[in-house]
Amino acid sequence: AQKVTQAQTEISVVEKEDVTLDCVYETRDTTYYLFWYKQPPSGELVFLIRRNSFDEQNEISGRYSWNFQKSTSSFNFTITASQVVDSAVYFCALSEAGDYKLSFGAGTTVTVRA
Amino acid sequence: SQTIHQWPATLVQPVGSPLSLECTVEGTSNPNLYWYRQAAGRGLQLLFYSVGIGQISSEVPQNLSASRPQDRQFILSSKKLLLSDSGFYLCAWSEGSGSGGETQYFGPGTRLLVL
Numbered sequence: 179a180q181k182v183t184q185a186q187t188e189i190s191v192v193e194k195e196d197v198t199l200d201c202v203y204e205t206r207d208t209t210y211y212l213f214w215y216k217q218p219p220s221g222e223l224v225f226l227i228r229r230n231s232f233d234e235q236n237e238i239s240g241r242y243s244w245n246f247q248k249s250t251s252s253f254n255f256t257i258t259a260s261q262v263v264d265s266a267v268y269f270c271a272l273s274e275a276g277d278y279k280l281s282f283g284a285g286t287t288v289t290v291r292a
Numbered sequence: 293s294q295t296i297h298q299w300p301a302t303l304v305q306p307v308g309s310p311l312s313l314e315c316t317v318e319g320t321s322n323p324n325l326y327w328y329r330q331a332a333g334r335g336l337q338l339l340f341y342s343v344g345i346g347q348i349s350s351e352v353p354q355n356l357s358a359s360r361p362q363d364r365q366f367i368l369s370s371k372k373l374l375l376s377d378s379g380f381y382l383c384a385w386s387e388g389s390g391s392g393g394e395t396q397y398f399g400p401g402t403r404l405l406v407l
Contacts, residue, residue, distance in 0.1 A: 209393075210393070211393040213395065215398075220400070221380060221400065221401045221403070222382075222398060222399070222400045222401060223336075223382060223384075223398035224398075225395055225396075225397060225398075228395045230393070269336070273392060273393045274392065274393070275392055275393050276392045276393075277392045277393070278324060278326070278341050278343070278349075278386075278392050279338050279341070279351065280326075280336075280338065280396055282335070282336040284335055285335070
């Protein structure tokens, strides 16, 4: 069985603060894929990143960075120097090899105040 | 580049009426296609997926059905809507490599309100 837990329901920060979103997953497979998506108020899900279970290197893309730790089954997402445009719901998701299904966490609502 | 379209963007329907939501993908061939529902602004649930024309897999038994009449067209239907069918319906596509775990790209969604 797959499970993704995003324990933080809502996070509110002031512009330029850093914000870290937690994601903890459960899977029995050794090959799996982890994702982060952003859902702005318009509703469309925007793909941010995909990592496979064999690549534990942290990744940075502009103000976004991801910390993947298999030892703790976590795939956390940090927004550095947050901006108002970062306000959205962020979803973590898991897919196992050979499975077409994406299992989503409940999402974390991030509000960045000017 | 690939694009995915959904229509209508918003729909208000009475209970018991039929439903047809359409999704089309451009710029790719033989994609995997998916229908998700998001209720109460949270929690995406996979409803159906398709790996080819006429091939539909259902994840959750419900009042809905899906069809794929053409390679890049995916339709979500209902014969009689229920109040509980209200929600935000998202279509997605991924490369059809067949191995699973591919990135899914989502359309703009359809907001359905059943009254």
